[in-house]
Amino acid sequence: MHADIKKILISEKEICERSKELGRKISEDYRGKKPLLVGLLKGSVPFMAELMKHIELDIEIDFMDVSSYDGTESVGDVRIDKDLSNSARGDDIILVEDIVDTGRTLQVVIDFLYQKGASSVKVVSLLDKPDRRVVDIKADYVGFVVPNEFVVGFGLDYNQKYRNLPYVGVLKEDCY
Numbered sequence: 001m002h003a004d005i006k007k008i009l010i011s012e013k014e015i016c017e018r019s020k021e022l023g024r025k026i027s028e029d030y031r032g033k034k035p036l037l038v039g040l041l042k043g044s045v046p047f048m049a050e051l052m053k054h055i056e057l058d059i060e061i062d063f064m065d066v067s068s069y070d071g072t073e074s075v076g077d078v079r080i081d082k083d084l085s086n087s088a089r090g091d092d093i094i095l096v097e098d099i100v101d102t103g104r105t106l107q108v109v110i111d112f113l114y115q116k117g118a119s120s121v122k123v124v125s126l127l128d129k130p131d132r133r134v135v136d137i138k139a140d141y142v143g144f145v146v147p148n149e150f151v152v153g154f155g156l157d158y159n160q161k162y163r164n165l166p167y168v169g170v171l172k173e174d175c176y
């Protein structure tokens with residue numbers, strides 16, 4: 001375990017098993033369709049890589065970059081820094097998130113994708129922190145519900161560090 005981590009909340013094995021389950025469920029729900037998986041950079045990258053291996057459909061993938069977060073506190077406005085590479089017109093989009101916290105990011109991105117002509121937009125998130133929600137929004141597929149603690153690892157960072165940890169954990173206080 002990394003020296004800065006106080007405790008591991010979700011192990012690599014648990015994440016891989018859950019990703020497999022979610023991949024199977026998405027494959028069933030989207031049977032006959034060709035969804036576009038859209039990862040939100042950078043936090044979704046490890047989860048998206050794990051999840052997509054278990055989706056047995058002809059998918060395509062793309063990425064968007066939105067900024068809404070500074071240090072450990074979510075800030076109000078969300079900016080789109082990188083748009084999709086192609087038009088979203090008629091697409092069944094599955095947004096891939098690392099964590100749904102206040103829900104502000106998701107709301108902005110979902111509205112944006114519908115404005116661009118997406119047929120449907122659903123959300124799969126590795127983590128959900130429902131206690132922090134300020135916007136009434138829910139991911140359609142959730143890996144794990146986590147308590148109201150700042151977590152890092154498996155894509156989630158603190159000042160760009162710890163994204164590469166293979167588990168989700170809580171940082172020691174003296175690392176902030």
Ligand code: 5GP
Binds near residue numbers: 097150156
């Ligand atoms: P929201 O718009 O839902 O408040 O924020 C979503 C984004 O905030 C996530 O994609 C993630 O980048 C960041 N975030 C929210 N909670 C945490 C957390 O506990 N740890 C880390 N590392 N990032 C978080």
